[in-house]
Amino acid sequence: MKQIIYHINIFFLFWICGVAYSQNPKADILRQDLSGLFDNLSMIGILGEDCSRIDIHFTEVRKMDNKEYEIKGASRTRLTLICLFKGNIYIDSISSCSQMMKSECMEVDGFIYGHYSFAEYGDKRYSGVFSGFFKQGYRVYGQQIEKGRNEMAELRLNLAEYRGNWRSANGLIKICSWADEVIPDTPVNFCLFNDAGEWIVLPKYRKNGWENLYNAYHNENLTTDEIQKAREVEEQEWWANESQSCKTH
Structure with missing residues (x-):
């Protein structure tokens, strides 16, 4: 009887934590083109200790290999200064979520985690490099991996989140984090x-x-x-x- 209870508990733990991928192994996810998870993302965040507003938008995404994607985009600081940037994101790990993350208003099968580096170009007085770590929510839709969906603002759940800093051309470093919902590190x-x-x-x-x-x-x-x-x-x-x-x- 104890063995039966033990096996039931183990099965329940795997189901909740998503340790086992029965239909979508992590390797299979990585083999897919995940550009759609990042393409056309608009986010908002803070720059510096004074929490200046910064807006971020990804305009182009291209898969380089299973764990690397090239990103092109633009930053806008305090609604006045716009800089284009180009760089890469690197996928480090993938996690899955329990069935509790699915409802009529929300569908998230897991998160992709990694690190990034984006270099702004143009006037060196204003340009710099963004770097840090990110997470991106995804859902399995048929045979495709798509952006996670959350329509419940009260959950304060970020499906796209970037936490790091910005380094100017002369070496000045400022905290710089952004997200699609709630700004981290404020x-x-x-x-x-x-x-x-x-x-x-x-x-x-x-x-x-x-x-x-x-x-x-x-x-x-x-x-x-x-x-x-x-x-x-x-x-x-x-x-x-x-x-x-x-x-x-």
Whole structure:
């Protein structure tokens, strides 16, 4: 009887932790072209101890081998300085999630972990190198590996998260992290969360590029026209003009 209970417990542990890949071994996942997990990603984050706003968008992704992908994209600091960048991500490991990560509003089969290095190019006064570690959520859709899906903001679950630093051409190093939902590595007084799970930057940091985001979605003192104008800035495809390389607006 004890042996039966033991085997039942082991099976349950494997099911919850996802140690065993019965249908999608890790090697099979790596053999696929995972460019779609990273292509057209838009994220938001902080740069420096003053938590300046930085936006990141991946414009092109190309598989180099099973564990390396070339990334092209653009960064935008404080809504004014746009720099193009190019670099690589390297996959280090893959984990799986339990069935608890699947519902009508969420579907995540696991996370891919790795490290990255992206070099901005253009005016050396403004350009630098991003480096650090990332995680990217995925789901198995038929025979394809796609981006994970989460429509429940209150969970505060990042499906794309990059944590690291930015190094300028003259060696200055600043913390620089970004994500698709909740920005990692922020100080405790950076923001607060409302009942809907949305984060709102507190007044101390808004002057560092966050004012427009606050006006677009959380400032109740603005007129409809003012709110609409702010939202147009937030929703524009600012990365689309590739002729801009480390230029201010």
